[in-house]
Amino acid sequence: MSTDTAPDVAVPHLPPSSRLPRSVQGALFIASRRRLFALMRRRHGVDYTVNVPMFGNAVVLGDTDLIRQLFLSGSDAVHNIRPNLGRVLGRASMFSLEGEEHRRQRKLLTPPFHGRRMREYESIIAEETLAEARTWPSGSEFESLAPMMRITLNAILRAVFGAEGEELEVLRRHMPEWIEQGSRISVLPKPPFDFPGSPWRRFHTNRRRFDDLVDTLVAKAQADPDFENRSDILSLMLRSRYDDGTALSRKEIADQLLTMLAAGHETTANTLAWAIERLTRHPDVLRRLYDEVDAGGSELRQAVIYEVQRSRPVIDLCGRTVTAESLTLGEWTIPRGRVVLVSIAQVQADEALFPHADRFDPDRFLGSKPSTISWIPFGGGTRRCIGAAFANMEMDVVLRELLRHYAIEMTTAADEAWHSRGVAFNPAKGGRVRLSPRGVASTGVADVG
Numbered sequence: 495m496s497t498d499t500a501p502d503v504a505v506p507h508l509p510p511s512s513r514l515p516r517s518v519q520g521a522l523f524i525a526s527r528r529r530l531f532a533l534m535r536r537r538h539g540v541d542y543t544v545n546v547p548m549f550g551n552a553v554v555l556g557d558t559d560l561i562r563q564l565f566l567s568g569s570d571a572v573h574n575i576r577p578n579l580g581r582v583l584g585r586a587s588m589f590s591l592e593g594e595e596h597r598r599q600r601k602l603l604t605p606p607f608h609g610r611r612m613r614e615y616e617s618i619i620a621e622e623t624l625a626e627a628r629t630w631p632s633g634s635e636f637e638s639l640a641p642m643m644r645i646t647l648n649a650i651l652r653a654v655f656g657a658e659g660e661e662l663e664v665l666r667r668h669m670p671e672w673i674e675q676g677s678r679i680s681v682l683p684k685p686p687f688d689f690p691g692s693p694w695r696r697f698h699t700n701r702r703r704f705d706d707l708v709d710t711l712v713a714k715a716q717a718d719p720d721f722e723n724r725s726d727i728l729s730l731m732l733r734s735r736y737d738d739g740t741a742l743s744r745k746e747i748a749d750q751l752l753t754m755l756a757a758g759h760e761t762t763a764n765t766l767a768w769a770i771e772r773l774t775r776h777p778d779v780l781r782r783l784y785d786e787v788d789a790g791g792s793e794l795r796q797a798v799i800y801e802v803q804r805s806r807p808v809i810d811l812c813g814r815t816v817t818a819e820s821l822t823l824g825e826w827t828i829p830r831g832r833v834v835l836v837s838i839a840q841v842q843a844d845e846a847l848f849p850h851a852d853r854f855d856p857d858r859f860l861g862s863k864p865s866t867i868s869w870i871p872f873g874g875g876t877r878r879c880i881g882a883a884f885a886n887m888e889m890d891v892v893l894r895e896l897l898r899h900y901a902i903e904m905t906t907a908a909d910e911a912w913h914s915r916g917v918a919f920n921p922a923k924g925g926r927v928r929l930s931p932r933g934v935a936s937t938g939v940a941d942v943g
């Protein structure tokens with residue numbers, strides 16, 4: 495890749511675009527961006543240009559070499575995709591930061607999310623899974639998505655926020671509504687001031703309540719005689735120091751906690767609901783998973799997680815905004831200000847990269863880690879998802895506990911369609927499932943008990 499910063503040589507050369515009017519592309523994007531992108535790819539190849547609401551005249555990349563180059567581009571050439579969630583999560587949110595500030599913050603926040611640390615959170619996830627599962631109706635069908643949302647919310651509040659007691663209760667009760675409100679206004683224009691009754695005013699009122707709760711959590715963690723040994727991520731943030739010895743400010747801590755909740759709660763729950771949706775339609779894989787969990791193994795379960803994330807990526811797009819005079823990626827020269835989108839879903843459905851891509855086939859990942867070039871559900875490069883190891887551990891523990899304790903029934907129902915309530919995709923019927931405690935199982939895959 496070469497980044498050309500000389501103004502007079504920046505002759506744009508963009509991937510092919512559609513002759514469809516902007517209004518038609520916009521309507522198709524809003525109705526189903528998956529369909530619009532599939533149409534574009536069929537007509538124009540792996541890289542193309544679209545003109546859509548939010549991102550404007552944006553380049554969409556499907557070529558993995560170019561995507562890799564984009565992910566590796568420095569902050570002198572690209573910034574985070576715009577608009578992004580930083581608008582509502584705060585100025586200090588990881589999504590809002592760029593360049594040196596972003597690097598400093600990631601350096602501080604990466605160690606708490608290191609793979610080895612994750613083991614300390616396993617017991618919280620297992621506990622939350624079993625507590626939630628005990629409330630499920632045995633033998634009757636229900637949507638797995640809402641329960642998965644509760645598990646992943648509680649997991650983040652306890653493992654990341656270190657919340658317990660009264661604060662945990664308040665956060666548990668109010669956060670889903672606050673987050674939904676935030677994601678709704680994230681696509682609305684911001685008025686110059688908060689007029690009474692406006693969604694932004696309600697959002698700012700709730701944000702102040704959130705900040706007060708974070709202050710209480712910080713005070714409680716610091717007053718804990720065992721503060722130095724606490725393993726929740728808030729305490730790790732409180733104990734960390736930048737290279738110059740300064741600590742994270744309260745604002746930074748509150749914005750990052752909110753960011754982790756917004757980025758990590760629904761995404762993980764949706765992926766788990768997809769895992770249920772896929773497994774209930776693949777009896778052979780499910781039977782092998784039961785055999786494996788009974789023998790104390792986890793290799794196939796890990797491959798299942800990889801394959802669910804490949805075939806049903808809940809975040810279908812990530813991207814960057816060109817900030818250099820122009821950015822050259824392969825044959826394309828993309829001018830300053832353009833958004834470059836990475837079509838995660840299209841890359842991971844590419845037959846050339848994943849033969850029989852439409853098959854749910856976890857065996858393709860058995861015994862090997864996915865390639866970071868073609869398997870990109872967590873994005874890539876300097877902005878790759880910081881919670882990837884946490885999400886992976888969480889999904890593994892939730893599935894492990896369900897397999898250990900519950901017999902999941904098969905279904906002959908059609909595959910659930912993709913559905914998006916905003917940013918992330920989930921199974922349209924909520925990942926419906928029928929299960930019963932193992933040993934008591936009388937229907938479906940009763941031979942698993």
Ligand code: HEM
Pocket residue numbers: 574588589600650654753754755757758759761762765808809811812813871872873874875876877878879880881882884885
């Ligand atoms: C299955 C679950 C998850 C998926 C699919 C997912 C996916 C993603 C994606 C695609 C990005 C953008 C990466 C890029 O632009 O290259 C991202 C960023 C991010 N994610 Fe996740 N994520 C998940 C779980 C989590 C969790 C559990 C946390 C934290 C507890 C988290 C925190 C973040 C943060 C802070 C960023 C911003 C990173 C930056 O800009 O430097 N995510 N995630």
